[in-house]
Amino acid sequence: MSPKTLYDKIWDAHVAHEADDGTCLLYIDRHLVHEVTSPQAFEGLRMAGRKVRAPEKTIAVPDHNVPTTPDRVNGIENPESRIQVEALDKNAKDFGIHYYPVNDVRQGIVHIVGPEQGWTLPGMTVVCGDSHTATHGAFGALAHGIGTSEVEHVLATQTLIQKKSKNMKVEITGKLQPGVTAKDITLAVIGETGTAGGTGYVIEYCGEAIRDLSMEGRMTVCNMAIEGGARAGLIAPDETTFEYVKGRPHAPKGAQWEAALNWWKTLFTDEDAHFDKVITLRGEDIAPVVTWGTSPEDVLPITATVPQPEDFEGGKVEAARRSIEYMGLEAGQKLSDVEIDTVFIGSCTNGRIEDLRAAAEILKGKKIKDGMRAMVVPGSGLVRAQAEEEGLAEIFKEAGFEWRLAGCSMCLAMNPDQLQPGERCAATSNRNFEGRQGRGGRTHLLSPAMAAAAAITGRLTDVRELM
Amino acid sequence: MEKFDKVHGVAAPMPLINIDTDMIIPKVHLKTIKRSGLGVVLFDEMRYHDDGQENEEFILNKPAYREAEILVAGDNFGCGSSREHAPWAIKDFGIKVVISTSFADIFFNNCFKNGILPIVVEEEHHAVLMEDAQKGENARMTVHLEDQQITTSDGVVIAFDIDPHRKHCLLNGLDDIGLTMEKDHHIDKFEDHASQARPWV
Numbered sequence: 001m002s003p004k005t006l007y008d009k010i011w012d013a014h015v016a017h018e019a020d021d022g023t024c025l026l027y028i029d030r031h032l033v034h035e036v037t038s039p040q041a042f043e044g045l046r047m048a049g050r051k052v053r054a055p056e057k058t059i060a061v062p063d064h065n066v067p068t069t070p071d072r073v074n075g076i077e078n079p080e081s082r083i084q085v086e087a088l089d090k091n092a093k094d095f096g097i098h099y100y101p102v103n104d105v106r107q108g109i110v111h112i113v114g115p116e117q118g119w120t121l122p123g124m125t126v127v128c129g130d131s132h133t134a135t136h137g138a139f140g141a142l143a144h145g146i147g148t149s150e151v152e153h154v155l156a157t158q159t160l161i162q163k164k165s166k167n168m169k170v171e172i173t174g175k176l177q178p179g180v181t182a183k184d185i186t187l188a189v190i191g192e193t194g195t196a197g198g199t200g201y202v203i204e205y206c207g208e209a210i211r212d213l214s215m216e217g218r219m220t221v222c223n224m225a226i227e228g229g230a231r232a233g234l235i236a237p238d239e240t241t242f243e244y245v246k247g248r249p250h251a252p253k254g255a256q257w258e259a260a261l262n263w264w265k266t267l268f269t270d271e272d273a274h275f276d277k278v279i280t281l282r283g284e285d286i287a288p289v290v291t292w293g294t295s296p297e298d299v300l301p302i303t304a305t306v307p308q309p310e311d312f313e314g315g316k317v318e319a320a321r322r323s324i325e326y327m328g329l330e331a332g333q334k335l336s337d338v339e340i341d342t343v344f345i346g347s348c349t350n351g352r353i354e355d356l357r358a359a360a361e362i363l364k365g366k367k368i369k370d371g372m373r374a375m376v377v378p379g380s381g382l383v384r385a386q387a388e389e390e391g392l393a394e395i396f397k398e399a400g401f402e403w404r405l406a407g408c409s410m411c412l413a414m415n416p417d418q419l420q421p422g423e424r425c426a427a428t429s430n431r432n433f434e435g436r437q438g439r440g441g442r443t444h445l446l447s448p449a450m451a452a453a454a455a456i457t458g459r460l461t462d463v464r465e466l467m
Numbered sequence: 468m469e470k471f472d473k474v475h476g477v478a479a480p481m482p483l484i485n486i487d488t489d490m491i492i493p494k495v496h497l498k499t500i501k502r503s504g505l506g507v508v509l510f511d512e513m514r515y516h517d518d519g520q521e522n523e524e525f526i527l528n529k530p531a532y533r534e535a536e537i538l539v540a541g542d543n544f545g546c547g548s549s550r551e552h553a554p555w556a557i558k559d560f561g562i563k564v565v566i567s568t569s570f571a572d573i574f575f576n577n578c579f580k581n582g583i584l585p586i587v588v589e590e591e592h593h594a595v596l597m598e599d600a601q602k603g604e605n606a607r608m609t610v611h612l613e614d615q616q617i618t619t620s621d622g623v624v625i626a627f628d629i630d631p632h633r634k635h636c637l638l639n640g641l642d643d644i645g646l647t648m649e650k651d652h653h654i655d656k657f658e659d660h661a662s663q664a665r666p667w668v
Contacts (some may be wrong), residue, residue, distance in 0.1 A: 014655035014666075017650050023632045025650060027657050029668050035548065049642070053654075065498065080498035086501050124668065125481075131549040131573055145573050147551035148502075149580035149643070157647045159654055163630070183605070195485060196569050229546065231572050252667035260667045281508035295485050315484035315541050322483070412548075414494045418496040433489040435512045435549060 003270035006168045006236050007202045010267070012308035014125045016159055024157040028356075029124040030141075032110045033060040033097070035088040036414070037129030041152035043089040046394045051095070053158040058097040059119055059412055062088050063109045065414040066102050067106035068377050068404035073103055076169035081415065095155075108380025108406035111135040116380055118248025122237035122264040127154055132430065132435070133232075133349045134225040138218035139245070140237035140267050142159040142202070145226065157364070165231045166276040168201035169269075172209035174283040179464040181288075182217030182356065183350060183428070184226040185209065188286045193279060193297030194359035198230030201277060204269060205235050208241045209283035215244040216354035224348045224430055227296040236268040269392065290335055290460050291445040293323030302450070302462045306333045326434055327442050330420065333400040335460050338444070342425040343374040343455040344437070345401075346447055351379025353386050355448040360392040368400040369458030375402040375417070377409040399455070426454040468582050470640035474563045474610045479526050480600035486540060487547035487575065492556045505552055506559030514519030527560070531603035536640070537564040537610060539593070539600040544585075545574025553579045555631050564610045568593050580643065584612060591623045599623075612638060 004012070017025040031054075038060070045052070052058055065081040066072060076082040083104060098405035100107045106117065111132055114120045126143035126400045129151040136143035150160060170189055190197075203225050210221065220233050225233025242261060252260045287301035300307070308331045309320040324331060329338065329374075345351075345359050356378065368374050376396050384406055385399035387393050393403050410430035412415040419441025421427055428451050432443040439442045446459060453461040496508045513527045521528045522572045527535060538557070544567040545553060554577045557565070563604065565578065566586045578585040588596065599619040600606050609618040612634065636643065649656075 017653040019632070020612050021631055024632075025647060025653065027654070027661065036497050040502050040551075043500070050644075061475035078498075084498055084500060102567075121667070123665075129549055129551075131547065144593070147549055147554075147573060147577035147580060149551060149577065153644050153647065157654060158658075159647060159653075161632075161643055163646065197571055199543070199572060225572075229543070229571060256667040260468055260665070264664065295487075318482070319484050354544050395526070412494050414497060422667065431487075433487045433549060435493055439493070439512060 003273040005138060005202055005269045005273045005275065006234055007142065007167055008364045010087055010123055010125065010274070011164055012121065022163055024162050026125060026162045026163070027159055028154050029057060030114065030119050030126040031058045031154050032114050032126065032128035032133070033058060034064055034110050034128070034130060035062040035084040036064040036146050038091065038151055039084060039087045040148050041155055042095065044152045046091050051154045052097060055096040057158065058155065059114065060088055060092045060097055061107055061110050061113050062102050064408045064412065066407040067415050068407045068409045068417060070405065072405060076372055078416070089137060099310060105118065105261070105381040105385065106415060108383065109221070109348045109408055110385065112379035112410040115139065116248070116382055117253035118245060121245060121251065122241060123267050127145050127160065131226045132223050135219050135223040135348055136303065137222035137233040138235050139241055140234060142232055142234065144232040164202055164252065165356055168198060168203045168230065168277040169275040169279070170205050171207040171278070171280045172205070172211060172283050173207045173280065176209050176283045176286060178364030179288050179449065179467055180286050181447040182213050182220040184286050184289050185297045186221045187289045187291070187296065187445060188281060189279065190224065190228045190296050191289070195227060195230050195297045196229045198225065198228035201230050203228070203230045203233045205233060211236060211238070214354055215236060215240060216352040217354065220349055222294065225454060227430060237264050242408060244305045251283035255256070288447065288463055290450065292327065292335060292430055293320060294326055294434050295323070296430070296432060296445065298323060300335060302335055302460060304335055306335065308332065311332070322360065336462060338460045339424070340426045340454050340459055341423045342419065343443070343451050344374065344381065344410045344425055344427040344429065345375070345451050346409055350448050351377060351383065353383050355385045355428065355435060356383070356392050359448040359452040360395040362449050362463060363399040363456070364395050365367055366399055366456050368455040370454055372454045372458060375404055375410070376407050377404040382405045389444050409438055412436065423425045426451050426460065468640040468642060471563070471584060471612055471637040473612065474536050475535055475607060477532060477604055478537035478596070478600040478606050478608045479532040479535035480552050480597050481526060481538060481540045482597060484541035485543045485546055488550050489547055491545065491553040492550065494520055497544060497550060502555050503559060505556035509556040509560045534561065536561055537566065537608055538562050539596050540565055540567045542568045544570050546571040549573045551577045551581070554578050556584050557624045558583055560596065565594055566593070579637065582637065582640070584610065584637060586610070586617065586627045588627060590623060595619065595623060595625065604614050
């Protein structure tokens with residue numbers, strides 16, 4: 001038998017039908033649903049008189065436009081947001097799918113809730129109408145975002161019509177330097193490949209620096225595979241994975257656990273398996289990074305300066321010029337001189353307990369800069385509860401951060417948490433597009449520790465100076 | 468779904484690379500529970516000033532391009548989120564074909580589900596098409612799906628590739644779900660097998 005990649009193995013285990021031209025029906029093990037990309041899909045089912053084929057494999061949670069202020073227990077003020085959330089309430093009930101409503105302590109960002117509850121397991125296929133579904137690849141699950149028509153397709157048939165992607169390997173060798181995190185790895189990779197570098201591929205991340213990451217860190221890395229253009233990101237499951245999964249509410253138990261474990265241990269890329277593209281970075285070479293522009297590929301070490309548009313080639317020259325103008329920066333300006341108005345810690349990229357610990361470590365005993373607006377939005381109610389138990393919430397509050405309820409919040413600004421035109425934000429989220437965090441808002445992506453450092457000094461800051 | 472055959476219409480040039488789904492349709496317009504009516508907010512933040520007035524400089528606001536049916540766009544078009552509101556807005560505006568050197572994966576898939584034809588062309592052909600699109604309302608291109616050809620306003624013919632299954636579905640306006648349900652017995656069989664092999668799923 002020819003050697004297979006991890007992606008090949010998971011793919012092969014889920015093909016329900018293959019047509020002569022290679023178009024496959026891929027069986028979906030877990031379908032995660034949220035309020036923004038699903039209403040039209042459920043409406044489509046109703047109009048066609050169709051049912052959800054596998055409600056027991058379908059999990060819904062509202063996250064994108066739920067308010068994160070404590071008053072949300074009294075209901076959602078924005079009428080359009082409220083209608084979307086109420087539509088999900090109704091759809092979950094009518095179609096009999098698992099549901100975590102907005103005031104359930106287990107509610108949170110769908111990509112944090114899935115793993116936390118043990119829905120996401122190694123070797124599964126996982127989809128959601130959200131591009132950051134790539135997050136679940138951290139478990140060695142084939143996970144990717146889909147559009148609303150495909151949401152409807154999966155609801156109706158539990159399959160997706162797919163053609164196989166190519167295999168790409170991203171290896172991070174060696175050890176990371178102090179102050180360098182999973183977020184810096186994933187941004188550095190996008191800086192290397194560009195936002196279209198992964199188009200047509202499924203990425204497998206490997207190497208010592210990846211192995212050394214916790215599950216939280218691995219989720220951060222895979223989460224942004226989509227920003228590199230890849231369909232999905234994967235990390236082979238190992239003891240770290242099994243340890244994380246064990247005992248979670250929906251993880252297998254007893255004899256089933258043993259059976260599952262036996263299969264999961266076969267989920268690795270065989271020696272000599274073929275990759276169509278290989279990228280290797282040395283862990284030691286990765287610095288704490290920030291983005292300067294309006295594409296996640298606009299990444300530089302914090303010690304660098306804003307580039308000259310002329311340093312680029314082709315269409316990127318104009319794109320860089322436009323970015324620098326939009327961001328209100330000057331070419332040649334030191335990134336560490338860029339002053340910040342707002343700090344946002346949260347999102348499916350960096351809203352997990354380890355992210356809050358990393359930020360709190362920097363903030364302990366310190367205050368944020370006068371006039372700074374700073375908020376922490378935990379990724380789920382359970383992350384929030386754990387952070388309170390560990391005393392992290394107190395550190396944030398004493399430093400001057402707002403301590404919010406769980407949701408997507410200012411990552412995409414569909415709820416009231418938005419930037420004003422020209423407001424500059426250091427954000428632990430995943431996209432720095434024009435207007436992403438609010439019309440005219442300016443976003444610099446960075447790690448939670450770097451975000452905490454920026455909150456203290458009021459400017460983009462090399463976290464190593466505060467360690 | 469409507470059958471896709473041939474488009475003969477104005478092509479609008481948008482050479483900017485990495486046009487993301489937030490640019491195509493900002494999140495404030497994702498709060499709908501319908502698929503229709505989004506054309507008016509397509510490219511919202513580029514198309515309108517803060518006071519809601521049209522930005523005359525924006526390509527689709529120029530008289531020559533207001534009725535554009537084809538978009539010739541820069542590299543990596545549609546990157547970002549999975550929101551199908553992006554192709555819904557494009558379709559609702561009246562654009563039926565988007566041509567670029569590359570597309571983001573999810574956006575590319577979403578186009579086919581909505582009767583939009585995304586075409587990937589080589590850089591040299593892209594340059595020819597972009598130049599043709601700059602000619603304004605005289606730039607009437609023809610996109611012929613059956614023949615897999617784009618014809619520029621001066622008669623230059625450029626062939627393009629398309630997945631045969633997707634071509635078939637577009638040409639015949641086929642609904643994916645209906646097609647898949649015809650293969651229900653394969654799905655049943657897979658589920659029987661998988662429930663034995665991986666009962667914990």
